[in-house]
């Protein structure tokens with residue numbers, strides 16, 4: 001009998017989603033998949049309900065509602081410090097996830113190479129493979145997880161079509177500095193490569209640091225594809241609304257792929273995202289304060305439980321080294337924590353192309369209210385006593 005296509009054999013199922021299923025089956029607190037246990041702001045939810053009741057229920061124009069694209073363009077100018085034309089350069093997608101795969105499908109040819117700093121969010125590998133290109137990994141070394149010029153130079157070549165720049169970074173929590181982004185810019189210019197970004201955690205940053213979009217650096221506007229979305233900033237991961245910003249010619253290609261993949265992002269939720277973009281500065285401050293508190297709580301209990309933690313500068317994950325817990329296998333430890341302790345995490349191996357590289361690491365998410373983290377902390381205290 002005929003079976004599935006070879007292209008789907010090049011990668012495995014998502015480990016993050018697998019851990020979520022395991023958490024559900026075992027009633028564990030899900031610190032595996034990064035999503036909040038609280039709702040979007042009330043007025044944003046009300047806008048969604050109002051939109052559904054006001055007839056926003058059919059397809060929207062495939063590239064996204066004109067008002068939302070205009071609002072995104074204003075936000076990007078104010079917050080990300082670069083300009084884009086809402087008519088020709090902004091595309092609203094079904095989440096950043098679709099934005100990323102539509103971009104890669106639209107820009108990559110077989111034989112092209114994509115540079116991916118490693119560890120990396122698991123989608124980038126399959127996205128690149130599905131696009132027919134090859135991944136070239138470059139190590140972000142602990143404890144700083146910095147972009148290192150020498151290592152990056154070693155993986156760039158004439159075949160390099162793009163580099164994926166995820167900042168704030170999942171899973172390490174690193175926020176790349178302007179100087180590091182300039183190293184990437186110089187290589188992109190030398191090798192005529194694109195920077196494809198994932199800036200979904202752009203508002204979730206701690207300790208007074210700030211987010212830099214590589215598109216805002218001199219000379220990068222035309223060779224950057226900026227991808228972000230509403231999921232994490234507005235606690236609406238199930239709404240699936242994101243966007244891609246790229247110069248006109250690239251946007252035309254991305255829009256074609258997006259149209260044939262999904263037609264459009266959910267129409268009433270695009271309306272609600274418009275109201276999200278009108279939230280005052282205090283909203284972002286309070287979101288950061290909530291996550292900052294959860295970060296502190298989880299860091300403390302994980303360290304007490306024997307994990308070596310890398311303090312995140314942004315996003316909502318704590319990357320840990322499990323060596324001092326006595327465990328030697330990330331997957332076994334993750335399963336044990338879910339089944340016996342009641343707390344979910346993600347085996348670190350799923351963030352590496354060669355799983356053995358991550359055997360001694362585990363990722364915990366603190367994308368939850370401080371009270372949820374406190375309950376998880378109670379449970380994790382039992383781990384030490386085992």
Ligand code: GLN
Pocket residue numbers: 016017032033034035097121170
């Ligand atoms: N980005 C989140 C994570 O890394 C959620 C991923 C997903 O399941 N789409 O956990």
